[in-house]
Amino acid sequence: MSPTLREKTAIVRRRHVLDAAIRVFAARGYHGATIRDISSEAGVSDGAIYTLFENKAALLLGMLDPLDERGAPEPLRPIDADLDVQGFVRELFRQRWQTLTPETLDVLRVVLSEALVDPSLREILMARVLTPALTLPEAQFSRFVAEGRLRPVDIPTLLRGVTGVFLGLVMLRLLGDPQTCQHWDDVPEQMSALLLGGLVPDGAGGETHDQD
Amino acid sequence: MSPTLREKTAIVRRRHVLDAAIRVFAARGYHGATIRDISSEAGVSDGAIYTLFENKAALLLGMLDPLDERGAPEPLRPIDADLDVQGFVRELFRQRWQTLTPETLDVLRVVLSEALVDPSLREILMARVLTPALTLPEAQFSRFVAEGRLRPVDIPTLLRGVTGVFLGLVMLRLLGDPQTCQHWDDVPEQMSALLLGGLVPDGAGGETHDQD
Amino acid sequence: MSPTLREKTAIVRRRHVLDAAIRVFAARGYHGATIRDISSEAGVSDGAIYTLFENKAALLLGMLDPLDERGAPEPLRPIDADLDVQGFVRELFRQRWQTLTPETLDVLRVVLSEALVDPSLREILMARVLTPALTLPEAQFSRFVAEGRLRPVDIPTLLRGVTGVFLGLVMLRLLGDPQTCQHWDDVPEQMSALLLGGLVPDGAGGETHDQD
Amino acid sequence: MSPTLREKTAIVRRRHVLDAAIRVFAARGYHGATIRDISSEAGVSDGAIYTLFENKAALLLGMLDPLDERGAPEPLRPIDADLDVQGFVRELFRQRWQTLTPETLDVLRVVLSEALVDPSLREILMARVLTPALTLPEAQFSRFVAEGRLRPVDIPTLLRGVTGVFLGLVMLRLLGDPQTCQHWDDVPEQMSALLLGGLVPDGAGGETHDQD
DNA sequence: TATGAATGAGTATTCATTCAT
DNA sequence: GATGAATGAATACTCATTCAT
Numbered sequence: 103m104s105p106t107l108r109e110k111t112a113i114v115r116r117r118h119v120l121d122a123a124i125r126v127f128a129a130r131g132y133h134g135a136t137i138r139d140i141s142s143e144a145g146v147s148d149g150a151i152y153t154l155f156e157n158k159a160a161l162l163l164g165m166l167d168p169l170d171e172r173g174a175p176e177p178l179r180p181i182d183a184d185l186d187v188q189g190f191v192r193e194l195f196r197q198r199w200q201t202l203t204p205e206t207l208d209v210l211r212v213v214l215s216e217a218l219v220d221p222s223l224r225e226i227l228m229a230r231v232l233t234p235a236l237t238l239p240e241a242q243f244s245r246f247v248a249e250g251r252l253r254p255v256d257i258p259t260l261l262r263g264v265t266g267v268f269l270g271l272v273m274l275r276l277l278g279d280p281q282t283c284q285h286w287d288d289v290p291e292q293m294s295a296l297l298l299g300g301l302v303p304d305g306a307g308g309e310t311h312d313q314d
Numbered sequence: 315m316s317p318t319l320r321e322k323t324a325i326v327r328r329r330h331v332l333d334a335a336i337r338v339f340a341a342r343g344y345h346g347a348t349i350r351d352i353s354s355e356a357g358v359s360d361g362a363i364y365t366l367f368e369n370k371a372a373l374l375l376g377m378l379d380p381l382d383e384r385g386a387p388e389p390l391r392p393i394d395a396d397l398d399v400q401g402f403v404r405e406l407f408r409q410r411w412q413t414l415t416p417e418t419l420d421v422l423r424v425v426l427s428e429a430l431v432d433p434s435l436r437e438i439l440m441a442r443v444l445t446p447a448l449t450l451p452e453a454q455f456s457r458f459v460a461e462g463r464l465r466p467v468d469i470p471t472l473l474r475g476v477t478g479v480f481l482g483l484v485m486l487r488l489l490g491d492p493q494t495c496q497h498w499d500d501v502p503e504q505m506s507a508l509l510l511g512g513l514v515p516d517g518a519g520g521e522t523h524d525q526d
Numbered sequence: 527m528s529p530t531l532r533e534k535t536a537i538v539r540r541r542h543v544l545d546a547a548i549r550v551f552a553a554r555g556y557h558g559a560t561i562r563d564i565s566s567e568a569g570v571s572d573g574a575i576y577t578l579f580e581n582k583a584a585l586l587l588g589m590l591d592p593l594d595e596r597g598a599p600e601p602l603r604p605i606d607a608d609l610d611v612q613g614f615v616r617e618l619f620r621q622r623w624q625t626l627t628p629e630t631l632d633v634l635r636v637v638l639s640e641a642l643v644d645p646s647l648r649e650i651l652m653a654r655v656l657t658p659a660l661t662l663p664e665a666q667f668s669r670f671v672a673e674g675r676l677r678p679v680d681i682p683t684l685l686r687g688v689t690g691v692f693l694g695l696v697m698l699r700l701l702g703d704p705q706t707c708q709h710w711d712d713v714p715e716q717m718s719a720l721l722l723g724g725l726v727p728d729g730a731g732g733e734t735h736d737q738d
Numbered sequence: 739m740s741p742t743l744r745e746k747t748a749i750v751r752r753r754h755v756l757d758a759a760i761r762v763f764a765a766r767g768y769h770g771a772t773i774r775d776i777s778s779e780a781g782v783s784d785g786a787i788y789t790l791f792e793n794k795a796a797l798l799l800g801m802l803d804p805l806d807e808r809g810a811p812e813p814l815r816p817i818d819a820d821l822d823v824q825g826f827v828r829e830l831f832r833q834r835w836q837t838l839t840p841e842t843l844d845v846l847r848v849v850l851s852e853a854l855v856d857p858s859l860r861e862i863l864m865a866r867v868l869t870p871a872l873t874l875p876e877a878q879f880s881r882f883v884a885e886g887r888l889r890p891v892d893i894p895t896l897l898r899g900v901t902g903v904f905l906g907l908v909m910l911r912l913l914g915d916p917q918t919c920q921h922w923d924d925v926p927e928q929m930s931a932l933l934l935g936g937l938v939p940d941g942a943g944g945e946t947h948d949q950d
Numbered sequence: 951t952a953t954g955a956a957t958g959a960g961t962a963t964t965c966a967t968t969c970a971t
Numbered sequence: 972g973a974t975g976a977a978t979g980a981a982t983a984c985t986c987a988t989t990c991a992t
Binding site for chain 3: 763764766767768769770786799846848849850852853854855856857860861863870872891892895896898900901902903904905906907909910912913914915917921925928929932933934935936940949
Binding site for chain 2: 972973974975991
């Protein structure tokens with residue numbers, strides 16, 4: 103065992119193994135990765151994994167913790183109250199994009215992959231990541247509508263749209279769309295602009311949102 | 315049995331097994347499903363699967379065929395040329411939603427799950443499904459821009475947005491967001507309205523898309 | 527696969543594997559024996575074991591079946607009704623000894639070993655082997671007592687004694703007592719004689735069993 | 739701490755760990771019990787076990803020591819020389835039964851279980867427990883025969899019978915025969931009576947022991 | 951000496967795939 | 972072609988043992 107590892111406390115060790123697991127899972131998928139793969143990548147023994155995690159599935163769940171730590175708090179950050187709508191939406195996209203570090207994208211790759219076919223993981227992902235993303239900004243949007251600074255759209259629907267764009271573009275990136283990957287840093291600005299201004303030029307008869 | 319009929323039988327059998335595979339994969343995931351599960355569901359023997367498909371992975375690839383058959387051709391259908399922008403966008407969303415039969419959603423659940431962690435499947439999915447979706451409507455949108463009926467947005471970016479919303483909402487549905495599941499049939503209309511009109515009321519200073 | 531094995535039906539195959547398991551378990555103990563050991567001994571693959579038996583424990587339970595087949599029926603055989611006490615007891619011992627083929631002794635070695643520390647196996651052994659041995663001869667002994675041909679001993683106690691001697695001598699043999707192993711075939715006669723006649727010579731004041 | 743006390747502590751610790759091991763082995767079996775189980779039960783660390791015992795097997799062997807201490811010395815106790823046969827046999831059974839404390843039964847459960855399938859343990863058990871039990875009373879019985887107070891039976895055979903009954907009834911108890919468990923304290927008296935008096939009433943033609 | 955975290959060899963079981971019938 | 976029993980490689984997990992502190 104290297105001195106570097108030795109001086110690490112259990113929690114650091116745990117984090118170290120988790121990082122290795124994220125890399126390996128992202129590269130081979132949850133099922134394609136063996137405990138041996140992960141322990142090798144982390145530079146520990148097979149058995150050590152099991153002193154830190156209950157089992158292989160716990161490694162997957164453990165990957166969600168940093169997602170909370172880094173992802174969730176951000177949207178909670180009180181966005182400047184007298185921001186205008188444009189500023190708010192742009193800031194929302196920007197914040198969400200900021201959470202998407204390479205490691206977070208690796209986590210999402212694996213967690214989304216498994217959540218699609220594992221109901222229990224799905225519930226956890228829903229409760230810890232998606233539901234916050236779908237509800238926290240509700241208050242702010244409601245205020246904007248009340249103040250007439252936003253078209254009177256259905257807020258939950260709006261949030262599905264906003265989160266949908268975010269999630270969809272993450273998928274496009276994870277699925278390897280070259281254009282999305284290449285212009286990744288511009289995407290939040292582009293998407294907020296798209297959503298804010300709409301497609302139809304003013305006066306072009308674009309009164310299309312009085313449905314519903 | 316004539317060779318033609320024999321061959322036809324093979325095709326029908328293949329389709330039959332594929333349908334069973336879709337159900338089983340969707341329920342247990344690709345890795346959680348065994349050949350035995352699938353052969354039981356299809357009412358054939360284990361060995362029979364291997365006369366119809368090279369191996370387990372070929373079942374997964376086979377699931378993409380009907381996606382082509384039903385999904386891809388649709389966007390190709392020449393949308394009425396003198397449709398206005400609103401009509402075109404709405405029709406685009408409607409068509410894509412129409413492809414999302416329960417079976418297609420099952421296919422997407424499994425294929426997206428695997429594509430996230432399997433580069434080779436990713437490429438195939440990209441080539442056969444996503445690239446068409448991201449490029450075919452380009453021409454029409456370009457014409458709209460040229461005619462001044464659409465804000466002068468970057469077309470590829472626009473298509474990432476449109477496809478992103480679509481993909482993101484599919485994800486929200488597959489991940490079990492109750493609101494998305496419940497109002498599934500209203501979503502295309504809501505999303506096209508959102509995209510077309512934008513969030514900012516006319517005259518509210520929403521000139522936000524001159525960035526880039 | 528050898529032609530010899532090939533022609534065996536599943537039930538014969540099962541028996542074949544069970545025989546191998548008995549040999550291996552007897553040699554290494556239940557826990558010391560690996561599935562690989564058994565499959566090698568039987569000349570089949572690891573996986574084949576699991577098409578014939580639920581799991582390793584089922585191999586152990588399966589070993590009890592022949593014990594029933596060969597062991598239980600014997601004591602049931604209607605022993606000649608007008609046999610005298612001496613004849614009956616001798617016949618009882620002889621029959622029980624007959625069941626103790628080398629293979630049965632191997633089975634007993636393993637089953638007794640595990641039953642001592644596994645309550646569930648204990649129950650099964652009790653129900654299928656010991657209880658019959660402890661109760662079936664009750665009727666005959668009762669008749670002997672009623673006819674005054676047997677001292678008025680407590681029948682259940684007597685049967686514990688008879689079965690105890692049997693079980694104890696099996697243990698002595700299994701534990702390797704040289705004398706017991708060497709004179710194994712004489713043991714039933716010796717023990718029935720011992721039990722029948724008692725230790726104290728007639729008239730030596732040996733009226734010791736009027737207690738109770 | 740003086741060397742003596744330190745040493746004493748080690749001995750006490752050893753005994754303490756051994757007691758814990760007996761309880762755990764009896765409950766889960768030798769193979770079902772982990773070092774962790776035992777160290778937890780004893781309230782020491784895993785590593786501490788290995789300062790007191792060479793390895794797991796040494797714990798098993800260690801369990802035999804108290805069996806010597808309590809079990810073996812007893813039969814050696816010079817039984818009153820002018821005891822009559824009945825008294826001697828009864829005393830023999832009583833002494834053996836006295837050694838069967840609950841803890842001794844736990845030890846026997848585990849040791850017999852393992853000895854059945856482990857030749858090396860078998861030899862040790864034979865040398866330290868069974869051989870003494872099978873030979874020590876020989877002298878006394880020989881004298882009785884010489885004095886004509888005992889039928890002229892083969893002494894080694896007689897001792898197999900006596901020890902066999904003992905061992906067999908211990909097995910019946912350990913295997914959970916309800917009757918044996920319930921009347922456990924009466925068993926020595928019953929069995930000595932049975933052996934002493936025989937089954938056949940005097941004068942009923944029970945001259946059955948002139949075999950051999 | 952005691953600790954208990956780390957080690958890694960060992961194993962029951964699964965399951966994609968084959969192939970004799 | 973169809974069958975399904977047999978194959979055996981692959982793998983998560985356990986636990987006796989060690990050793991740095």
